Amino acid sequence: MAPTAPTQRPTMRHSSAFLLPSTAPSSPAPGPDDAAVAVVVLNQPLPRFAPLLWSRAAVRVCADGGANRVFDGMPALLPGQDPDEVRASYKPDVIKGDMDSVRPEVKEHYSNLGTRIVDESHDQDTTDLHKCIAFIAENYSATNKSNQLSILVLGALGGRFDHEMGNINVLHLFPSINIVLLSDDCLIFLLSKMHTHEIHVEKSIEGPHCGLIPIGMPSTSTTTTGLRWNLDNTSMSFGGLISTSNIVEEDKLTQ
């Protein structure tokens, strides 16, 4: 019998250039060839780089109580500026969720400025983040055919563990969308098995640590380049090997 040809998986490119200040001398900030960015704000303290990412985003969505964080937190992160002006400039396009956390005066404030309010209080089986990603996938990904859309989720890590797990589950629910979960200290994304992956590391702002964690299911065979402890056709699972405290050695990692 003839050997089966190896199946070609498309390559997904990952870059955190969206976090670079526009004044960085060596690496340019995101340009026209970079992915279009959508920002989702969760109900957690805003990361310090929230104003930068907000200003780079093509669409800004607040998950329910995330709107309170923008209302209270953007003026706090920009102390030299008038709070009312900050609130007028940092206006969400959409607030979506089951609306049990957004304060009534915050909802009214943004509604009066033209923010679209999508009340899904009837759905108590999906999280507010899930609702927001589904909304972006339905309404915005088709308009970005030439440019891959990256969805940056602010405040997704470092809070309540059940919420963190719910946030990670959303990565598995939308494996072909490039979703990045962010906090002040960490960023994570899914390396879907439908793709191979190229990760461009911005050493000025990320690393040197990089973990590969088989969350959700074991990985039967993982091969990497660019790390200090590369995997070579290695399986990973909880109860077996998982790659924590690995270290980035090159600007480009592959998996």
Ligand SMILES: Nc1ncnc2c1ncn2[C@@H]1O[C@H](COP(=O)(O)OP(=O)(O)OP(=O)(O)O)[C@@H](O)[C@H]1O
């Ligand atoms: N402590 C947290 N840690 C991580 N993510 C969070 C945390 N709190 C909220 N989130 C995220 O923000 C989204 C909106 O939060 P919000 O508090 O409005 O949700 P909720 O459904 O009312 O939560 P709860 O389970 O507390 O009723 C959630 O869907 C979740 O993704």
Ligand SMILES: Cc1ncc(C[n+]2csc(CCO)c2C)c(N)n1
């Ligand atoms: C098995 C099961 N566990 C938990 C919930 C609760 N829940 C999950 S998502 C959500 C909405 C949060 O905004 C709520 C209340 C459920 N429905 N089903």
